[in-house]
Amino acid sequence: DAKTTQPPSMDCAEGRAANLPCNHSTISGNEYVYWYRQIHSQGPQYIIHGLKNNETNEMASLIITEDRKSSTLILPHATLRDTAVYYCIRSGDSGGYQKVTFGTGTKLQVIP
Amino acid sequence: EAGVAQSPRYKIIEKRQSVAFWCNPISGHATLYWYQQILGQGPKLLIQFQNNGVVDDSQLPKDRFSAERLKGVDSTLKIQPAKLEDSAVYLCASSLWDSLTGELFFGEGSRLTVL
Numbered sequence: 001d002a003k004t005t006q007p008p009s010m011d012c013a014e015g016r017a018a019n020l021p022c023n024h025s026t027i028s029g030n031e032y033v034y035w036y037r038q039i040h041s042q043g044p045q046y047i048i049h050g051l052k053n054n055e056t057n058e059m060a061s062l063i064i065t066e067d068r069k070s071s072t073l074i075l076p077h078a079t080l081r082d083t084a085v086y087y088c089i090r091s092g093d094s095g096g097y098q099k100v101t102f103g104t105g106t107k108l109q110v111i112p
Numbered sequence: 113e114a115g116v117a118q119s120p121r122y123k124i125i126e127k128r129q130s131v132a133f134w135c136n137p138i139s140g141h142a143t144l145y146w147y148q149q150i151l152g153q154g155p156k157l158l159i160q161f162q163n164n165g166v167v168d169d170s171q172l173p174k175d176r177f178s179a180e181r182l183k184g185v186d187s188t189l190k191i192q193p194a195k196l197e198d199s200a201v202y203l204c205a206s207s208l209w210d211s212l213t214g215e216l217f218f219g220e221g222s223r224l225t226v227l
Contacts (some may be wrong), residue, residue: 028173032222041205043221044155044218046216049214049215085154096162097143097167097168100157
């Protein structure tokens with residue numbers, strides 16, 4: 001049970017912002033939202049994570065709604081190298097250890 | 113900083129044969145994960161170690177899969193005997209696990225083809 005819902009695929013024009021939504025309506029108070037991406041034939045790569053506040057790093061921005069039931073990953077200026085599968089994950093302390101369960105993700109295609 | 117190392121990168125075997133995959137996590141990372149990724153699907157957790165103890169192996173097919181993490185560092189994942197449906201990429205990941213920096217670092221994976 002991945003416990004997050006993402007659209008299976010999205011397209012984005014090169015140079016434009018890519019906005020990837022994620023629904024996590026049953027998230028609990030101690031669970032973070034993590035985003036990873038997986039480029040073809042590579043292992044998943046960490047992008048960003050957050051708890052309540054919006055977060056930004058050199059790769060992306062994460063916008064979490066006030067009720068924490070959904071979030072959006074923003075790639076501000078998508079390039080062809082951003083074509084990948086993006087995974088939104090809930091993760092937190094699960095009885096003393098971190099449980100990380102992947103869903104099926106969103107396949108982002110950046111179009112020239 | 114060296115990343116997560118996995119070997120072999122590719123392995124082709126016939127069904128009913130055995131295979132073993134090796135993982136060396138990032139130095140100092142207490143948590144080690146093995147995931148199975150079938151083509152077109154997201155990674156599925158097989159087993160998770162905290163230091164050298166197992167904390168989650170609920171989805172590991174224990175009749176044919178086994179894993180160990182000796183001395184809390186390297187880990188091996190074994191399949192014996194392999195089935196056709198075991199064809200997948202086996203991903204190893206490690207993490208420090210604290211509430212602020214719990215990101216997983218993945219290796220490049222070991223691609224298994226069972227004929």
